[in-house]
Amino acid sequence: MRHTPQGNPQNPVPQLTAMEHARVISRVLGSPILKGPIIRRPKAVNLAERLNLDSAGVDELKQLRAKYGSGPVQLQLFPGRRVAILLDPDDVHRVLNDTPDPFSPASMEKRGALNHFQPSGVLVSNPQQRQQRRSFNEAALEAGQTVHSHAETMTRAIREEVDALRGHLDFTETLAWEAFSQMWWRIVRRITLGDSARDDTQVTNDLNDLRARGNLSYLMPKKRTQRRRFLTTLRRYVEQAEPGSLAAMAASVPATDKAVTEQQMPQWLFAFDAASWAAFRALSLLTAAPGTAAIARDEAETSFPDLPQLRAVMLESLRLWPTTPMILREARETTVWRNCTLDAGTSVLIFAPFFHRDDETLPEAHRFAPELWLQDRDDTNWPLVPFSGGPGFCPGRNVVLLTASVVLAEMLQHHDFAADPTAAEPLDLQNLPGTLSPFSSRFAVHRR
Ligand code: HEM
Numbered sequence: 001m002r003h004t005p006q007g008n009p010q011n012p013v014p015q016l017t018a019m020e021h022a023r024v025i026s027r028v029l030g031s032p033i034l035k036g037p038i039i040r041r042p043k044a045v046n047l048a049e050r051l052n053l054d055s056a057g058v059d060e061l062k063q064l065r066a067k068y069g070s071g072p073v074q075l076q077l078f079p080g081r082r083v084a085i086l087l088d089p090d091d092v093h094r095v096l097n098d099t100p101d102p103f104s105p106a107s108m109e110k111r112g113a114l115n116h117f118q119p120s121g122v123l124v125s126n127p128q129q130r131q132q133r134r135s136f137n138e139a140a141l142e143a144g145q146t147v148h149s150h151a152e153t154m155t156r157a158i159r160e161e162v163d164a165l166r167g168h169l170d171f172t173e174t175l176a177w178e179a180f181s182q183m184w185w186r187i188v189r190r191i192t193l194g195d196s197a198r199d200d201t202q203v204t205n206d207l208n209d210l211r212a213r214g215n216l217s218y219l220m221p222k223k224r225t226q227r228r229r230f231l232t233t234l235r236r237y238v239e240q241a242e243p244g245s246l247a248a249m250a251a252s253v254p255a256t257d258k259a260v261t262e263q264q265m266p267q268w269l270f271a272f273d274a275a276s277w278a279a280f281r282a283l284s285l286l287t288a289a290p291g292t293a294a295i296a297r298d299e300a301e302t303s304f305p306d307l308p309q310l311r312a313v314m315l316e317s318l319r320l321w322p323t324t325p326m327i328l329r330e331a332r333e334t335t336v337w338r339n340c341t342l343d344a345g346t347s348v349l350i351f352a353p354f355f356h357r358d359d360e361t362l363p364e365a366h367r368f369a370p371e372l373w374l375q376d377r378d379d380t381n382w383p384l385v386p387f388s389g390g391p392g393f394c395p396g397r398n399v400v401l402l403t404a405s406v407v408l409a410e411m412l413q414h415h416d417f418a419a420d421p422t423a424a425e426p427l428d429l430q431n432l433p434g435t436l437s438p439f440s441s442r443f444a445v446h447r448r
Helices: 018-035 042-051 053-068 089-097 108-114 127-141 151-172 177-193 201-215 224-240 246-252 265-288 292-303 308-320 352-356 397-414
Strands: 073-078 081-085 174-176 326-331 347-351 415-419 442-447
Touching: 018 042, 018 053, 018 073, 042 053, 053 352, 089 347, 108 201, 108 326, 127 246, 151 174, 151 177, 151 397, 151 442, 174 177, 177 201, 177 246, 177 265, 177 397, 201 224, 201 265, 224 246, 224 265, 246 265, 265 292, 265 308, 265 397, 265 415, 265 442, 292 308, 292 397, 308 397, 347 352, 397 415
Parallel strands: 081 347
Antiparallel strands: 073 081, 174 442, 326 347, 415 442
């Protein structure tokens, strides 16, 4: 169905009514804020799953589009803070493509949250600083390369850590979140900081404490001593530059003072957390979809470590349950749209679940459709943005898809996974839920 905007560019942006404000705040913004925007609160994610909170947000935005058309609509979060909500994929592309000017990623909300642990991170930088920090990130993460040049060291770390998990799998014949997450973080510390960081739980505990403060943004005072300790540790790993690690990349990529190398790295570590939720959900999809595990095993025999089928399952997990549900920009100048004009200073919200699960425009909205990611496509009207898009797209996309697909391939090699028979309901691949909590997922495991 094609939705057309109403009004004309000279009009002020449509303002939501008081009742719509209440509904959008509770049904759209409520779930990501409750679950934790910077670090997830497992109990809240489990609750969101039980109450199917994320589907409510998608329904709410469909209702707004039916009433106002597909142009942006605006709500007032608090006095002086206006947020325009996008309802059309064309507008999403415009905002992402016109990043960082006039649509800056460094929104007030992001600065409040991320300043707790990376005040000089690329995401919260002004346009001049951004240029250098962005180039640094792209170079270190080799953003344009499907397989990172450190893949050999990365896959060795993954193989060793999955091997170390096998005893647990054989003994307990189950896999739950705790064991998976512990393995995942060992891998992430090795890939990012070097093998010697495998058991450095202090560095991730510090980061997690600071992220928990980030969840409450400006409401929490900064813990500067802990932040200094955390960033000093990262600097030490860069100086060590263990061969094959991302820290070694950070040490070797030419960077100006403005790039503040170690302050780009918290994003690398913390964003790998999102990948762990997505990978565990991908395992749920793989176990529910007959034949996909076998396809993945075949692929691992022939095209390791570039595994397009497993990457597609990961991407599908991220489409169905986006780990960055709210992509925020701040308009630095007045902007003119098809139906209205938006003032400078307005925040612009792309609510990814709405575009990924819009069954009025995407026939595959609620079903498992990895083929979406394997076929040629027309990117101009592509509404799926798990890694954002345009000049601010996620430069870690390829590193993360490599890591997660290789972890899944290694896990599937010697074991069969099935949905835990004690789980409330098996996944219905034709009608997938709006929320899937990785924290309460469990698998029955058998050696092959
Ligand atoms: C499943 C895992 C991940 C997902 C879904 C993801 C998604 C995203 C998204 C949506 C953004 C844009 C955020 C915004 O504009 O507000 C972003 C930015 C970024 N991501 Fe990722 N990311 C993931 C993992 C990673 C990893 C593992 C790394 C590094 C190793 C990484 C590095 C970055 C960086 C540096 C930025 C900032 C880019 C900029 O502002 O120019 N990401 N990511």
